[in-house]
Amino acid sequence: MKSMAGMTRILVIVWLCLASGVAAAQPSSCQTGKAVMFAGLNWESGEFLTAVLREILERGYGCKTDSLPGNTVTLEQALANDDVQIIAEEWVSRSDTWKRAAQAGTVRAVGHPFVGATEGWYVPDYMVAGETAPAAGLRDVPQLSQPRYVALFRDPEQPAKGRFLNCPSGWTCEGVNSAKLRAYGLDGHYVDFRPGTGPAMDAAIVSAYAQKRPLLFYYWSPSAIAGKFNLVRLHEPPYSERCWSALTSKSGKLAGGCAAPQADIAYGVSTAFAEKSPDVVALLKRATVPLDILNANLVAISDKTADPRQQAVIFLKSHPEVWHSWVDAPTAQRIDTGLELTAVKAKSNFPQGLTVSIRQPVNTAVDRLVKDHGGAFRVVSDLMLSMVLGVDAVLGWLPWWLLIAVVAALAWLGSRRLWLTAVVSVLLFGIGVLGLWDLMTQTLSLMIIACIIGLIIGVPAGIAVAKSRTFRAIAMPVLDVMQTMPGFVYLIPALMLFGLGKVPAILATVVFCLPPMVRLTALGIEQVDREIREAGEAFGLTPWQMLRSIDLPLARPAIMAGLNQMIMLALSMVVVASMIGARGLGEQVLNGIQTLDVGQGLEAGIGIVILAFVLDRVTQGFGKAGK
Numbered sequence: 001m002k003s004m005a006g007m008t009r010i011l012v013i014v015w016l017c018l019a020s021g022v023a024a025a026q027p028s029s030c031q032t033g034k035a036v037m038f039a040g041l042n043w044e045s046g047e048f049l050t051a052v053l054r055e056i057l058e059r060g061y062g063c064k065t066d067s068l069p070g071n072t073v074t075l076e077q078a079l080a081n082d083d084v085q086i087i088a089e090e091w092v093s094r095s096d097t098w099k100r101a102a103q104a105g106t107v108r109a110v111g112h113p114f115v116g117a118t119e120g121w122y123v124p125d126y127m128v129a130g131e132t133a134p135a136a137g138l139r140d141v142p143q144l145s146q147p148r149y150v151a152l153f154r155d156p157e158q159p160a161k162g163r164f165l166n167c168p169s170g171w172t173c174e175g176v177n178s179a180k181l182r183a184y185g186l187d188g189h190y191v192d193f194r195p196g197t198g199p200a201m202d203a204a205i206v207s208a209y210a211q212k213r214p215l216l217f218y219y220w221s222p223s224a225i226a227g228k229f230n231l232v233r234l235h236e237p238p239y240s241e242r243c244w245s246a247l248t249s250k251s252g253k254l255a256g257g258c259a260a261p262q263a264d265i266a267y268g269v270s271t272a273f274a275e276k277s278p279d280v281v282a283l284l285k286r287a288t289v290p291l292d293i294l295n296a297n298l299v300a301i302s303d304k305t306a307d308p309r310q311q312a313v314i315f316l317k318s319h320p321e322v323w324h325s326w327v328d329a330p331t332a333q334r335i336d337t338g339l340e341l342t343a344v345k346a347k348s349n350f351p352q353g354l355t356v357s358i359r360q361p362v363n364t365a366v367d368r369l370v371k372d373h374g375g376a377f378r379v380v381s382d383l384m385l386s387m388v389l390g391v392d393a394v395l396g397w398l399p400w401w402l403l404i405a406v407v408a409a410l411a412w413l414g415s416r417r418l419w420l421t422a423v424v425s426v427l428l429f430g431i432g433v434l435g436l437w438d439l440m441t442q443t444l445s446l447m448i449i450a451c452i453i454g455l456i457i458g459v460p461a462g463i464a465v466a467k468s469r470t471f472r473a474i475a476m477p478v479l480d481v482m483q484t485m486p487g488f489v490y491l492i493p494a495l496m497l498f499g500l501g502k503v504p505a506i507l508a509t510v511v512f513c514l515p516p517m518v519r520l521t522a523l524g525i526e527q528v529d530r531e532i533r534e535a536g537e538a539f540g541l542t543p544w545q546m547l548r549s550i551d552l553p554l555a556r557p558a559i560m561a562g563l564n565q566m567i568m569l570a571l572s573m574v575v576v577a578s579m580i581g582a583r584g585l586g587e588q589v590l591n592g593i594q595t596l597d598v599g600q601g602l603e604a605g606i607g608i609v610i611l612a613f614v615l616d617r618v619t620q621g622f623g624k625a626g627k
Contacts (some may be wrong), residue, residue: 036066037065038067039268040068040069041089042069042197042198042199044224045113045114048308050067051309052315054309055309056283056327059334071170074170074594075087079107080097082106084270085269087269089265091265092266108270110267111284111288112265113267113287113288115265117263118221119173120219121180121217121236122217123138123217124214126212134214138234140235141180141235141257150189153214154214168195169196173218179257182254183256190216195579196587200495200581204495209229210496211375221291224299240258286325287326366493377498396438424614424618428610431607446582451513451570454514458518462522463525465518465519466521466522466523472522482514483515487508500581502582513566517565518562520559524559525558589604
């Protein structure tokens with residue numbers, strides 16, 4: 001018993017020593033129990049660096065950590081408000097938000113997560129390598145104004161112009177690149193195309209390389225893209241402080257473009273956190289990852305061998321010679337001890353031996369499909385795009401007052417109510433007053449094409465579901481999957497196969513809004529009175545005559561209800577569609593969210609609501625008219 005008691009006392013002493021060591025190592029901000037909030041950066045290097053710092057703070061300092069997702073501008077504002085404490089990759093002084101916060105003393109730039117970053121405008125190496133390359137001789141950005149290069153980098157949606165692939169809206173580089181297009185006099189020659197999200201941008205670049213297609217784009221290093229592909233940077237006039245100040249300020253007067261300065265990449269830290277956590281600030285001052293090691297880890301993440309958090313553990317295990325110098329010896333020992341007990345696997349209560357991943361086979365299949373059959377999908381994409389451009393041209397050609405009159409006439413024909421016709425007219429006029437007319441017609445053209453495709457597929461499929469038990473047994477589970485599968489799952493493969501812009505947006509919209517059209521068409525046909533069918537059979541109607549003369553006319557209210565639901569679901573997809581470059585009202589909402597421009601987002605949101613109300617009332621009127 002005495003030996004048991006003695007052993008217990010020893011274990012208690014050891015536990016107290018370890019606990020006191022961790023507590024002593026904790027920064028004062030961690031001792032409160034509040035999590036250190038990191039910016040949830042959405043590009044590979046930012047995600048990886050964030051994961052590394054979180055592992056070190058949790059394992060070495062006993063801190064709780066969390067991350068807040070967002071884009072550059074919103075996260076910089078959150079840092080200034082101390083809602084976020086650390087941004088693991090801050091491109092210093094690139095945005096007005098950071099400049100204002102730095103001048104106010106609410107944020108600090110600490111250390112350098114890596115050194116040697118580059119950025120600029122690039123083309124793939126196969127475009128310029130060799131005398132017979134498509135863009136042989138292209139070396140400088142000012143050359144891009146030449147007609148042959150404009151035609152080479154043709155924008156599919158505006159064929160008279162080229163396409164420049166910019167950063168997503170809300171990223172600091174997006175505003176700088178837009179200013180450069182104007183400064184170089186290229187804004188009249190090239191479409192300033194914003195992909196909506198970082199993954200969409202990367203997918204477009206990967207797809208272009210796989211199919212050896214022309215591409216003019218902005219990018220940076222370190223990154224997985226720079227590590228995997230040969231990027232050829234176009235030369236720009238040398239950096240000057242005056243030029244760069246104008247490019248990075250909304251109020252700057254552009255007198256010409258220039259290259260970016262040597263990138264100053266730092267850890268962004270809120271001043272309030274820095275004052276409470278000198279130990280963390282000391283860590284950040286020393287925490288620099290060599291560029292070659294960083295790129296290797298980013299390629300591993302891009303190749304889907306591990307997520308950023310898992311790759312951070314691999315890095316800490318593989319390169320103690322890098323990070324041991326960032327912390328003191330006791331902290332390094334605690335981290336090493338924790339890493340020895342950590343398997344590089346996602347935490348799960350489910351037995352790992354029973355898990356099966358389809359991730360790699362699916363990725364391989366998509367990559368093979370893009371590489372081997374991308375040309376065929378591009379033909380389909382061009383055909384669909386010509387339809388969209390045709391509808392765009394018609395809606396753009398119609399005078400605003402005539403389009404309002406057409407919609408008002410449809411509202412009258414469907415409802416026979418003067419007040420509704422007047423309300424519809426006033427609301428559409430209000431869209432024009434808000435300055436959203438052109439964006440509304442772009443959104444409307446996308447919806448028209450999506451709904452036409454939905455009708456062509458949905459009505460025959462609904463008839464087949466109603467008439468065939470076998471087809472119904474197959475179709476209903478497929479419709480369930482289409483309704484429940486998140487749209488983002490098929491957006492990326494769709495844009496890799498069909499390119500950025502309206503075509504993948506239309507396909508994603510059709511997938512999302514088709515199920516109610518099929519279900520309600522089937523429901524309407526199934527609810528046709530059996531006695532009416534028997535009367536038709538008694539008169540000797542063939543199945544085709546029965547369908548055309550009895551089933552479809554009597555199912556019209558249900559079919560119109562399906563069309564109404566399809567339109568509403570299509571409208572709900574406009575913001576999601578903007579994330580892969582579809583222009584229109586959704587893009588304005590996304591821009592407003594990502595740039596903290598509440599007014600812009602609200603204006604576009606009101607436009608979407610008005611368009612939804614108008615289309616809902618018009619289609620409802622025709623549905624009721626058929627009863």
